[in-house]
Amino acid sequence: MTGPLAPGSIVDTHTHTRFSDGVGTFEENVAAAEAAGCAVLVSTDHLTLPAAMDPSGSVQVVESRLAEHRAAWEAAAAAHPGVECVYGFECDWYPGCEKNVERWSAGAQVRLGSVHWLGEQDDGAWIDDVNDQRIWRELGPDEVWRRYVEAWCSACESPLPFDTMAHPDLPERMRGEGFPATIDLAPLWDEMASCARDTGRRVELSTAGWRKGVGDYYPARGLLERFCHAGVPVTVGSDGHRPADLCDGIRGAYAHAWEVGYRTVEVPRADGSWEAMPLR
């Protein structure tokens, strides 16, 4: 249906609309992506959170709006044939999430696997909420990191068809909020790289850290190098929550991935295939 992408084409595999916690409509997002020269745009609103984790339904697309969500995506995709639009979701992993992910994301072509939550569904906490730092104060950054890596590896090992693991070192989000890890993270990074390799997962190189005060990509260079050496394929996304953030920093991320040793990034195509697009 579609030919191979030109090397280094702009692709954004992680974006949000106001159906979840973004601010743009699908129409605004696709128009902004088109203006930014985007070849392939993957929409990945949050999904699959139980009421205990998202009581007001403000973080995610609630199940009752899934049909409306799909229709709005189709209309925007049809209005902008110059952008190849792919329908996906960012699915949270937490203990016992499998049935929710399977049922609620059934219509998706792409599923990002994310760990934002540590602990049980009714007794856990967000790790990247700057307004609720309870878990960071209670456990301390080193223990949050250890538990995060354990959960992340469980997500990789789950039977769920996560196409790529989003923002792999999300706990870095809180480094600048006064919670830097004091332990050497290298052994945890080694564990993550082995786990992604052994479970056949892709990982995401995200530009969002530059917009969220992290001052770096997710993942940090040492972790990305380990993924690269382990032969773990990479996808690239902005995690844009505003139309203006879509495709933000993608070219810089390609240059960074090249420098680390990657020669291709993986891209989901509208026909359901995945393509290894040369960076140059």
Ligand SMILES: [Zn+2]
């Ligand atoms: Zn996320």
Ligand SMILES: [Zn+2]
């Ligand atoms: Zn996201």
